[in-house]
Amino acid sequence: MNELLGVAIAAVICWLNFILIDTWLGLPEGPGVKGAEFIGRDVQKRGGDLAGGFFQGNILCSPDASAGTLLGSIGCYLIGIPEGGLIAALLVYIGNRLCADPGYAGTTGTLSITIIIALTSFIGLTPIMYIVGMVIAITTIQGIHHPSASRLIGKIATKMGRHTKIN
Numbered sequence: 001m002n003e004l005l006g007v008a009i010a011a012v013i014c015w016l017n018f019i020l021i022d023t024w025l026g027l028p029e030g031p032g033v034k035g036a037e038f039i040g041r042d043v044q045k046r047g048g049d050l051a052g053g054f055f056q057g058n059i060l061c062s063p064d065a066s067a068g069t070l071l072g073s074i075g076c077y078l079i080g081i082p083e084g085g086l087i088a089a090l091l092v093y094i095g096n097r098l099c100a101d102p103g104y105a106g107t108t109g110t111l112s113i114t115i116i117i118a119l120t121s122f123i124g125l126t127p128i129m130y131i132v133g134m135v136i137a138i139t140t141i142q143g144i145h146h147p148s149a150s151r152l153i154g155k156i157a158t159k160m161g162r163h164t165k166i167n
Contacts, residue, residue, distance in 0.1 A: 001124030010125055010133030013116060014069050018109055018137060019156060021065035025105040027058040028157035029164050033101050035061040043150045051157045051164040052150025056142060062099040065109030066141070068092045070134040072110035076117050077127035084127075085114025 028051035031037035039057030044050045059066045071092055075084030089110040096106050117127055141149045157163040 003129070006125050006129040007132045007136070010120075010129040011136040012133075013120070014073075014113070014130060014134040015137035015140065017113055017116065018059075018065040018069045018134075019141075019153070020160075021109050021112065022055060022059060022105050023153070023157050023160050023162050025065075025103050025108065026162055027064060027103075027105065028052065028055040028153060028162050030054055030166055032058050032103060033062040033099050043146050046147050048147035048150030049154030050150075050166065051162075052153030053146070054164055054166075055153045055157070056146060056150060060142065062101040063092045063095040063106040064101075064103070065105045065112075066134075066138050067095075068106035068109030068111075069113045070131065070138070072113040073117065073127050073130035073134055075110075076114060077131060081118045081121065081127070082114050085110060085117065089114070 031040060031054055036054055036057030039060060040050055040053030043053030043056060058064055068089070071088040072085045075088030078084055079087060089107050092106040092110050096103070113130065117125070117130055141153070154163060
């Protein structure tokens with residue numbers, strides 16, 4: 001498979017994987033770890049959506065599905081499929097407990113991307129494509145424009161019934 005096409009496909013898959021898992025598991029609903037509320041409020045002050053800000057704060061302060069997807073891809077690249085993904089899932093699980101994160105978004109993201117990488121390897125997508133794709137996916141949420149990204153996350157959270165009730 002052409003590398004640029006593979007990276008583009010992997011970026012879309014990674015973006016959907018981590019956004020849907022993190023939203024489904026409630027990251028936009030409220031700050032789950034220390035620091036997430038401060039980030040959410042700051043994004044809101046700059047014209048963003050509070051739920052999207054909480055989402056951004058949660059993924060910044062604890063290994064959620066974004067980190068899980070990236071680490072799962074790296075594990076599969078370094079160690080192989082599925083062993084690398086399973087080892088990465090264990091490390092993300094430990095990281096969540098160290099952050100006192102009550103959820104399992106990171107572990108879920110790691111396990112789901114391991115399965116996705118295994119399935120898409122038959123059409124030529126490689127773990128390295130997923131690593132690059134995940135860096136692109138994270139950049140769209142954390143690295144370009146926080147208020148715009150938070151509004152997109154807020155719309156997704158509303159559609160999934162996970163928008164914050166906090167004012």
